[in-house]
Amino acid sequence: MRPRNPANRALPVNLYKNGRYYQYRHPQTGRYHGMGTDRAAAIRAAHQLNAQLIEPISLTERVLGTKRQAPSTEPTLLFSDWLDTYATLLDERGLSSLSRYNRQRQVERIRAALGALDLSTITTRRIAEFLDAQTPRQANAYRSVLNDCFNEAIAKGHITTNPVTVTKNKRVATQRQRLTLEDFQRIHAASPIHLQNALDLGLITLQRREDLVSLSWSDLRDGVLELQQHKTGTRLRITVTKPLARVLDTCRSNLDSPWIIHYRRGSPHTRAGDPIAKQQLSSMFRAVRDSLGLYAELPIRQRPSFHEIRSLGARLYEARGMDPQTLLGHKSRQMTEVYLDSRREEWLVASPAVDILENFRESFDKPS
Template identity: 25%
Template sequence: MMRKPPKYCQGFLDRHGRSRWYFRRPGFDRVALPGLPWSPEFMAAYEAATKGGVQTEGAGAAKTSPGTVAALVVSYYRSAEFLNLKPITQRTYRSTIEPFREQHGDKTVAKLKREHVKAIIAKLADRPAVANNRLKTIKILMRHAVETGMRPDDPTLGIRKLRTGSSGYRTWTEAEIQKYYDKHPTGSRARLALDLMLYTGQRRADVVRMGLQHLRDGVLTLRQSKTGTEVEIPLHPVLRASLDALPKKNMTFLLTEYGKPFAVAGFGNWFRDRVTEAGLPDGLSAHGLRKAACRRLAEAGCTGPQIMAISGHKNLKEVQTYIQAADRLGLAREALKRQLAADEERTKIVKPAGQV
């Protein structure tokens, strides 16, 4: 007998014969769910949907006045553009849209002017990354407002992002990786977590889904949850050793202390504690290991397409920075080698003629 799907979940077969599942809670917007009911990826998205759903009907709609920012947000959540996003991207968008709706939901969309947008961004100037995310949010909503006729123009056109002075998440160094290894030996969940990220170069949302079902003939095959890109990654011997130390009774590689698959946010918090246990500084994240994986590949002489085949990046520009950094390091080492040879030549003591 087939197990019933979780509450508020509905599915159907599309015209290609593929299963499509959605979370449809009365009074809330629809959320697409990946995979099949009760699978780890399905349940992680289901958990997020039950906690993060946004009201679009009933009581929520009754409080939303037509033409306001709140009404625009509701309209955007119902749009094909939003519903066709991957669940992980939907959650990311919500996390920036909801604070904006909370602060400006009662304001009229048609009256929003360029100077208003600039003032909103200016208030966040001390946090440029937050300011840029807020600007991105407003741009998305204003584009939807124009498309739906809520206003004739886009007041965000030409407004530039703030300089952050940061390259994003910090890349782990080799010394930091070794220090983590010294604390967490092979066979521990903490060691496996780092090896999965470092030797696959995947995002934490995909790492927590990895399991025996993705492994065949020494190759890890996975469709990325954010981009839909399918990657095929031959197992590195270090990662193979970590996996071989695991009991084979569970499909998912990484499990909580209760034997359940990690939620993405929960894994981030758990991994941060393991980093702290190793005596490493704040600021080292799971995403920093994805960058370290790309750095290592570049330093090994891999080309952009070769790195992209592992990491799943779709834009060559994103991986080119690692290649350029590796090239600079190689050139610097070659320069030092030549300098030392020249120094040795200059300091060589020439013995006087006839001296034995």
């Protein structure tokens, strides 16, 4: 018999603790019943229920075999207990802090819905019901976690089949409009200098907001811009080619700021030279976009955001015959946003040799 989880070891048989709450597992039906948060009351009730529901067997009957001993009521492995083990396995993968936080939240949501079940009794139907209760995007993310979770359980020998495998990803409708090159130019021309710098650097390096605002001049070493992406943990060395050097030159100021992207002027809430928060990049981008009346016919959630610059730059590189995957920080075209890489300690090397800004550089100097 598998030893009980430490949290349940001192409890009567059939009584389990799940978070702050206690649950009693009916020895005949296998169903769980809530017993509240009062430990003493739950223990008393469990003893009373066991006395009524578990048929006693004498020692003589056990020896002579005249009456079959009742089967053990201990579950093979509670899913909640397995999720504890799975969380430990995730910690060993060396996920980035953001990925680890998101995965922990997903695991806890799964635990709340399915944790009281035996791991070996979870069916595809139960998985499908859980996924159907989510939005399409959330369902696909949870499906990915569950699929990985059950595969790990198979690898450890707890189960032999994965109930998630035959479920399907839900179709997620693309909501946000792509940013066009023409509209990028218009937004750029109407933006303050610090936002222009962020737009230029984002377009040529293809990095996310949080990576752009974290860049400092100390990351520039021997003609290489080094960074570690916050979302994936991917380490990237970007060669400072002439096109990128021109962008970096425009980012320099006489403020002696350590940050490549920084405020050029102070305000009631910021000082000149301060770094720009990623949320501020988004809000400034939205303000300029909306002031120009761009995409006004679309609902707000469908209008292109600052993040769409990443897609625009990738499309421009591809149109010029350069594969943008390395600059994006991906190691393959099949990589997803929840990509987990056990070899992320190695550096990826990228060289933005194609000047994707040359065709509209003159427009940057035009007033709005």
